[in-house]
Amino acid sequence: MKVVDGGGNQRPGPGSSGIQNHAKWTFETSQSDVKTGDVIELILKAKIDADWYLYSSDNEEGGPISTEISFEPSSTFEVIGDLIPIDPKQKYDETFGMDVSYFNDYAEFRQKIKVLQPNLDVRGEVSYQTCSDITLSCVLGTADLQFDFKKVYGEDQAPTGDYSDLLEADGGASLWGFFIAAFLFGLAALLTPCVFPMIPMTVAFFTNNSQSRSQAKVKALSYGISIIAIYILIGLIFTSFFGVGLANDLATGAVANIIFFLVFVIFAISFFGYFEINLPTSFVNRMDKKAEKGGFLGVFFMAFTLVLVSFSCTGPIVGTVLIQSFQGEVIKPVVGMLGFSSAFAIPFTLFAFFPGLLKDLPKSGGWLNSVKVVLGFIEIALGFKFLSVADQAYHWGLLDREVYIAIWFVLAILLALYLFGVIRFPHDSKGQRIKPIALVVAISSIAFAVYLFQGFGNAPLTALAGYLPPEKTTDFSFQQALGLVEPEEKHDVTPDGFDGEVRHADFLELPHGLKGFFDYDQAIAFAKEVGKPLFIDFTGHGCVNCRKMEQYVWSDPEVLKRLNEDFVVVAIYVDDKTELPESEWYTSTFDGKVKKTIGKQNFDFQIVKFNGNAQPYYVLLDNNEQPLVTPKAYDPSVESFVKFLDVAKEEFNRRQ
Structure with a gap:
């Protein structure tokens, strides 16, 4: 393999000022989980500017400057073969008097390497040349190689218990549960005074303003899809605005949770009928005028107008769904809005397809207001949940x-x-x-x-x-x-045989009388000392599913027996707000921010070490701090959890 030093020849052409870069590189690997001895492919992709092309890696000597990669010396891997271009184009170049290989728009190269050590570290540089027949110029460029590997195991340390499909199912089940809950909120929104009377009016509009029944159905279907699209857009805005760290802060922060509590109380008072939450009338009127234009654009603005007009009833419900979504994955707002809007849109479309069903609808009346009041009581109850999260995270002891x-x-x-x-x-x-x-x-x-x-x-x-x-x-x-x-006295969590003081045991506890730790370093050191695998429980004060797992699964005698006898247990709270001494602060390699609290450091540890940010999340490690099985998320099946522990224990014994 050639080593590029940044030099090279350029074709003559007009000069240009400033540094030019006409190829944007991205780097991937054929597999993210690897072990010693694996042969994997490094994948290099380049997006090339219009009117420019990039020379391939397989051009002959005396031709143009080819794309090449140079690796920093490393004993963790071995390069196998040459850099392979994927489907380059060819043409005869009069300047070089030979056929040359090149790429337009998009280029892809692949390089095989063999993993030699578990601490795999691949660094280097790709050098290349881009040219343009429009400007008659060529530009040399370089890009630093960057490859991310989720997990790298030793040759005998790859997890044998594969729970990856089960893990995906767990996450999917959690999102499905939230989708169903949001769907039910959408049905509740239909039964409010702002929305329910609109159903027959909207259906009548489609029926009376369409040239045929089929056209009415198409418009009604477009109307329903528009409603769903508008609410999903709201979810996307929340998803893009609240990243991983910010979403976690909002889910457990004192100020945010107090604000959420007050917002829920305001929503409840609105539902009780003491005032209404309305959007500016001028904005609603502008959207209403756009809806009068007709056609499918008019149908979209009709849907938008419905969303705006019904805001005084649906706004608190939408806010409830969005705020609940903070306590989970970043995609949760989109899932929530999809569930809510699907339930919200279905009746408008369904009754337009089958207008005869309208006669079976109950008449509007006082019962609609009763629905709002019932929702108001539910809002207050949910509001206290957020106040409780802050109370637990900061150990106030108020609720x-x-x-x-x-x-x-x-x-x-x-x-x-x-x-x-x-x-x-x-x-x-x-x-x-x-x-x-x-x-x-x-x-x-x-x-x-x-x-x-x-x-x-x-x-x-x-x-x-x-x-x-x-x-x-x-x-x-x-x-x-x-x-x-x-x-009842506070139970002592100190494991048998541990002589020191368990960190943070003065304000944190393990459920069901379990003994263990709340600090990873303490726990792994003790696990190595006693020769047991480490059970890591990534949890949180505000984690609903964590409490469900403890109540439904951990309480089972078979699970408790295994946790007590076969593992060293450590509970890693990712949302605890206790500030650590300044000597223990550090700057994260993930986001470059200083981590000062127990929760911040634990959350950063989960992201950096295990590439995860959801809770509950269970990781089982051997005494070399290597995973024994694929980590496990929320799964209320006792049988599955027992198997998870047993497979890990068997693998631990095999490695001894």
Whole structure:
């Protein structure tokens, strides 16, 4: 392989000022997870400017300057063969008196290497020449090689338990659950006074202003698709604005969560009928005029007008979905808006296709306002969830479990009293009879209150795992107040055989009496000392699915037995706001920011070390800090989790 020093010949041509670069390079690998002994391909891609071309790597001596790569010396890999161009073009070049190979618009090259060591480090430079027959000039260029490898294993350290498909299914299941929840929010939005009366009006418009039934159906379908597109655009804006780190900060930050709580309370007061949240009238009127133009563009603006006009009812619901999406993957806002808008758009399209169904719709009336009020109570309940997240992350101790349960208990009773007609809000009709559906909801609300009441007696309330503060925050119970049980002391998490002090154990706990650590360095050192694999639990105070896993899966005797006996457990909280001593601060290689708190450092550790940012996330390592199996995300199956642990234990024993 030739080494390029940056020199070379250029064809004569007009001079130009400034540094020119007519090829933009990107670098990939044929596989991101590799082990010692693997032969992989480095893939080099170039986007070439218009009217310019890039010479290939296979031109003969005496011809143009070919594309070449030079690697920095490294004992971690071995270069195999030459740089291979993928489908270059050829032409006869009179200047060189030979056929030359080149690329227009796009170029791709591949280079094989063999992995020699697990600490694979591939660095180097690609040098190339671009020319233009328009400007009659050539430009030399170089680009630094950059290749990212997610995981590099030793020859005997590749995970044998493949959970990759299961992992994808877990993430997919979580998003599907959020999609369904958002879909239900969309259905709820349909039953509000701003939207429900619009359904027959919109369908009648399509039917009366179309030349045929088929045209009415096409317009109705376009209308539904436009609604979905508009809401997805809202989700995309949130996705692009809130990156990985910012989304995590918003999900657990004190200021953000207090603001979210206040926003939910404002939404609730609006739903109760004390004021309405409206967009500027001038903006709505402008969109309405555009909708009058007709054609498919007019249909789109009709959909946009519906979104704007219904904002006073749908705005709080949309805000709820978007704020809930902060506690998950960055794509979650898009998924949420897709679910919400799908439910929102379906009736308009469905009734336009089958207008006969309109006669079965219930008439508008006071029941629509009742739907808004019920949603208002739900908004307040959800609002306290965000206040609780900040309370746990900063260890304020304001919203302990029994306080939180009491608030939800009171809300459930108030909702029942409202539906029974005892409580009234501004827009409620006087003398309104209790409808059968309202009676069912009221009874359900009372049943929910009874269920919550059991929490005052230290009942686990498993169905609400993840939504209530953890049981460790409980300061009061009726059983203790009556002297029926002794107050529980904080259990000692120090593992047997560990002589030191477990870091952060004064304010963090492990569930179900487990013993372990909250600091990775302490945990891996102890795991090496006792010769056990390390179980890493990437978790968070505000992680709903983490609490569900602890309540439904970790509590199983088979799982607890394995965690207690076969592994060293470490809980890595990615959202804890406790600030560390300045001597422990460091600047992240991921985003270049100084990490000062436990949560910031742990979140950075998860991203840099394991290329992940979602919780829960379970990683099992051997004593060389190499993965034993593919990491696992949320999966409420006890059987699957037991298998996950067993396969890792078998692999650990095999490597000993």
